[in-house]
Amino acid sequence: xxxxxxxxxxxxxxxxxxxxxxxxxxxxxxxxxxxxxxxxxxxxxxxxxxxxxxxxxxxxxxxxxxxxxxxxxxxxxxxxxxxxxxxxxxxxxxxxxxxxxxxxxxxxxxxxxxxxxxxxxxxxxxxxxxxxxxxxxxxxxxxxxxxxxxxxxxxxxxxxxxxxxxxxxxxxxxxxxxxxxxxxxxxxxxxxxxxxxxxxxxxxxxxxxxxxxxxxxxxxxxxxxxxxxxxxxxxxxxxxxxxxxxxxxxxxxxxxxxxxxxxxxxxxxxxxxxxxxxxxxxxxxxxx
Amino acid sequence: xxxxxxxxxxxxxxxxxxxxxxxxxxxxxxxxxxxxxxxxxxxxxxxxxxxxxxxxxxxxxxxxxxxxxxxxxxxxxxxxxxxxxxxxxxxxxxxxxxxxxxxxxxxxxxxxxxxxxxxxxxxxxxxxxxxxxxxxxxxxxxxxxxxxxxxxxxxxxxxxxxxxxxxxxxxxxxxxxxxxxxxxxxxxxxxxxxxxxxxxxxxxxxxxxxxxxxxxxxxxxxxxxxxxxxxxxxxxxxxxxxxxxxxxxxxxxxxxxxxxxxxxxxxxxxxxxxxxxxxxxxxxxxxxxxxxxxxxxxxxxxxxxxxxxxxxxxxxxxxxxxxxxxxxxxxxxxxxxxxxxxxxxxxxxxxxxxxxx
Numbered sequence: 001x002x003x004x005x006x007x008x009x010x011x012x013x014x015x016x017x018x019x020x021x022x023x024x025x026x027x028x029x030x031x032x033x034x035x036x037x038x039x040x041x042x043x044x045x046x047x048x049x050x051x052x053x054x055x056x057x058x059x060x061x062x063x064x065x066x067x068x069x070x071x072x073x074x075x076x077x078x079x080x081x082x083x084x085x086x087x088x089x090x091x092x093x094x095x096x097x098x099x100x101x102x103x104x105x106x107x108x109x110x111x112x113x114x115x116x117x118x119x120x121x122x123x124x125x126x127x128x129x130x131x132x133x134x135x136x137x138x139x140x141x142x143x144x145x146x147x148x149x150x151x152x153x154x155x156x157x158x159x160x161x162x163x164x165x166x167x168x169x170x171x172x173x174x175x176x177x178x179x180x181x182x183x184x185x186x187x188x189x190x191x192x193x194x195x196x197x198x199x200x201x202x203x204x205x206x207x208x209x210x211x212x213x214x215x216x217x218x219x220x221x222x223x224x225x226x227x228x229x230x231x232x233x234x235x236x237x238x239x240x241x242x243x244x245x246x247x248x249x250x251x252x253x254x255x256x257x258x259x260x261x262x263x264x265x266x267x268x269x270x271x272x273x274x275x276x277x278x279x280x281x282x283x284x285x286x287x288x
Numbered sequence: 289x290x291x292x293x294x295x296x297x298x299x300x301x302x303x304x305x306x307x308x309x310x311x312x313x314x315x316x317x318x319x320x321x322x323x324x325x326x327x328x329x330x331x332x333x334x335x336x337x338x339x340x341x342x343x344x345x346x347x348x349x350x351x352x353x354x355x356x357x358x359x360x361x362x363x364x365x366x367x368x369x370x371x372x373x374x375x376x377x378x379x380x381x382x383x384x385x386x387x388x389x390x391x392x393x394x395x396x397x398x399x400x401x402x403x404x405x406x407x408x409x410x411x412x413x414x415x416x417x418x419x420x421x422x423x424x425x426x427x428x429x430x431x432x433x434x435x436x437x438x439x440x441x442x443x444x445x446x447x448x449x450x451x452x453x454x455x456x457x458x459x460x461x462x463x464x465x466x467x468x469x470x471x472x473x474x475x476x477x478x479x480x481x482x483x484x485x486x487x488x489x490x491x492x493x494x495x496x497x498x499x500x501x502x503x504x505x506x507x508x509x510x511x512x513x514x515x516x517x518x519x520x521x522x523x524x525x526x527x528x529x530x531x532x533x534x535x536x537x538x539x540x541x542x543x544x545x546x547x548x549x550x551x552x553x554x555x556x557x558x559x560x561x562x563x564x565x566x567x568x569x570x571x572x573x574x575x576x577x578x579x580x581x582x583x584x585x586x587x588x589x590x591x592x593x594x595x596x597x598x599x600x601x602x603x604x605x606x607x608x609x610x611x612x613x614x615x616x617x618x619x620x621x622x623x624x625x626x627x628x629x630x631x632x633x634x635x636x637x638x639x640x641x642x643x644x645x
Contacts, residue, residue: 182373185340188360189367190438191390196361200386204377 036257047254055258065242065259069266072239075153076222079160080168083217084210086161087168091209094169095176105173108166120159120230127155151233159227164220168213175209176202208278215274219267239263290351290441290474291316292337297346299332299498306332308498309346314442314476314491319468321477323485324495325521330478331446333495337476338444339363350441361390366435366473370447372427374419380406380430381415387438405437406430408467425456432464436471443468443475449484461487482522486510494518512556512641513569519641524572524604526614529645532557532566542642544568546609547587550637557642565645574639575616577605577625582634593629609633 040052059065094104111119126132127149134146149155179202187197225240232238237245240263246256292314299307307329314320322330335341337348339360347354355363374383384402393401406412409429419427428448435443448464449457465488468475479485485492486506494501494509494517502514513519516527530544540557543549552568560566582588589609597604603624605616616633618624625631 180371180373182369182371183375185338185360186367186369186373186434187375187386188340189338189363189365189444190387190434191361191364192386193359193361196390201375201377 033257033261036253037261039254041252041254045251052254055255058255059258059262065239065262068237068242069239069262072222072263073266075157075160075238076218079157079164079221080214080217082157082161083165083168084214087165087213088172088206088210091169091172091176094173095179096181105170108169111166116163117226117230119162120227123155123159123162123231124150150231151236153232153236155231156228156236156238159231160221160224163224163227164217167216167220171213171216172206172209175206175212179205211274211278215271219270222267223263291349292442292474292476293349293352294333294337295347295349297333297336297343297348299329299336299341300344306498307336307343310495310498310500311346312493312500312503314474316474317472318490319465319475319477319488320491320493321479321485321489322493322495323479323482323521324501325480327497328495329498330480330493330495332498334444334446334476334478337442338365338367364438364441366438366440366443368428368431368435368443368445368448370450372419372424372431372451374427374431374434376419378418379415380411380417380419380422383419383430384415384434384437386434391438401437405433408436408470409433410463424452425460428452428460429463432467436467436473440473443473445475445477447479448477450479450481457484464488486522494521496521512558513643514559516567516569516643519569519643524615524617526570526572526575527643528568528570528612530566530568530642531645532560532563532642534563535560540566540642542566542568542640544640546589546612546614547635550587550640552640552642553638556638556640559644560642561644567643567645569641569643570614570635571639572604572615572617574635575614576634577607577616577618577631578634579625579631581632585636587635587637589633589635591631591633593625593627593631596624596627598624607631607633 036047037055038051038053040048040050040054042048094101094108097104124131128134129146129148129150131149133149134143137143138146183201183205184194184197187201188194192200222238223240225238225244228236228238228241229244239259243256243260243263246252246259250256292312294310294312296309296311297307298305298309310329310333312333322333324330332341336343337350339355339358343356347356349355350363350365374380375386378386381399381402384405385398388398388401402415403412406415409432411426411429411433414422414426414430419430422430428451432448445464449460452460461484477485477488489506491503492506492509493503494514496517502509502518504512504514509518510522513522513525519525519527528545530542533541533543533549535541535554536551539551539553540560541549541551542557547568550568557566577591577593578588591607591609591614593605594608594613595606597606602617602619605618605625607614607616614633
């Protein structure tokens with residue numbers, strides 16, 4: 001074998017364990033889901049094998065699913081916006097801090113050491129009827145009886161922001177950290193105020209990081225079912241809750257499969273649009 | 289165009305004092321170089337003039353006006369960085385136009401001004417390109433164009449040539465000096481490279497450990513170093529303990545080891561005040577190796593060549609005379625002396641300098 005052929009093979013040899021895992025654990029199961037979505041659940045509770053379009057017809061035409069999908073995208077969008085507004089200043093502060101960058105980044109990663117479910121449930125202890133906030137307000141005498149603060153769309157968004165903010169901060173930080181601080185100095189020396197230097201130089205250069213963080217927050221937010229389950233009310237179901245409901249509660253795998261593929265296509269399209277304009281490399285930087 | 293004055297400037301970072309009480313007068317239109325090794329405070333001084341750092345004590349005047357409390361964006365300075373610091377998301381023309389947007393320049397005048405600046409740095413056709421499409425030398429020219437297009441009162445250059453290749457560096461040195469002379473802007477240039485400093489400056493400020501060691505014209509700093517540090521930092525010197533035997537009309541009489549008693553012109557020993565311990569400074573290139581003893585009026589000492597460092601048009605020798613090792617840099621044509629060769633060291637007393645002991 002020639003040297004060139006050997007060198008050309010080498011990356012594939014190194015990639016093969018990862019590719020095998022992705023193929024067996026992701027693509028094959030996904031294929032099952034695709035196949036399932038064309039089966040049909042009968043009145044007896046058994047699945048009828050075949051090629052039925054009933055599930056797809058229901059998922060694509062029923063206004064109930066459409067409304068929840070739109071609501072899910074809305075909640076994810078609001079969450080992303082809040083994460084961007086809260087995360088950018090924090091990321092800027094970390095990127096510009098001189099000596100303690102490592103400690104600040106460690107603090108940022110700290111929440112990941114606790115289960116996401118526990119972190120979500122902690123809000124019950126804070127905002128619940130007998131939670132910290134109500135107890136404090138009662139004892140100070142601001143209110144006479146506990147206020148129900150939980151189980152609405154706002155608390156769902158709150159929980160999602162809590163979960164996703166570190167992803168945003170990390171992505172924006174990576175982007176900001178790579179920007180030469182001389183650029184702002186140069187802009188200042190040319191007559192730009194600090195704010196003008198920020199808006200004309202630093203902000204545009206950090207947009208790829210903001211976009212990567214935004215994509216992550218949006219996709220993770222739109223795909224979650226735990227946060228609305230724990231912190232949402234009966235009317236606050238997000239799309240993934242429908243999938244959960246169909247598969248776990250009703251044991252209707254064919255419909256659940258069709259619904260989950262629908263969400264996958266919508267979020268996948270977003271990722272493709274992102275990749276078209278910004279490229280995946282930026283996202284990798286933020287994750288790495 | 290303006291003069292720059294530093295009055296008793298001190299800069300501390302926590303417990304560390306980067307600049308000790310230093311005063312400096314940079315005349316209008318002059319090209320002044322702050323020269324010194326890294327950590328000597330030269331960049332700190334530059335950044336204080338720029339307004340990127342605030343002095344802990346003392347005051348800074350630009351054009352006679354105190355600017356301590358004037359923020360950087362109102363100082364009207366041109367700043368050029370070692371790493372160019374061009375805005376990567378803007379075209380070359382947008383980079384150069386950046387500073388004009390914050391000045392009272394009519395919008396229709398901006399393209400003309402940008403083009404003039406690009407022509408001045410001899411890159412008239414790159415306006416539409418992005419910085420990363422240009423070479424390092426071209427990027428630095430654009431950075432210079434961006435700094436001078438705003439017609440700054442003072443041009444501040446922070447090691448602008450250090451990131452360039454050796455050949456390009458020498459071309460840019462000439463180019464930079466040409467542009468500075470053409471527009472006549474007061475320029476403060478920071479470098480650790482003595483040849484850049486000697487070639488370009490009207491005045492050199494040699495700094496060491498946060499202190500100004502010497503201020504003077506290049507020839508003055510080179511020929512009459514004010515301290516051992518300056519003598520060593522600018523070129524290669526042999527510095528030996530000696531004794532001043534007295535001062536007379538013809539000059540200062542120095543009793544030096546190896547070379548014996550010599551009379552050095554007074555202007556080469558301005559800091560020697562009278563008889564007593566002194567140091568003699570002999571530039572490596574003033575020590576000539578010869579196969580023959582010297583003619584009348586030139587001191588001649590026998591020595592042995594220990595190391596030969598051949599550099600093409602010149603050779604650096606390390607020679608031993610008695611117990612002392614000396615270095616000599618001689619221009620040559622033909623063959624250098626071989627290691628182990630017995631030679632005569634020739635030295636003219638007027639080429640020596642003396643420092644107080």
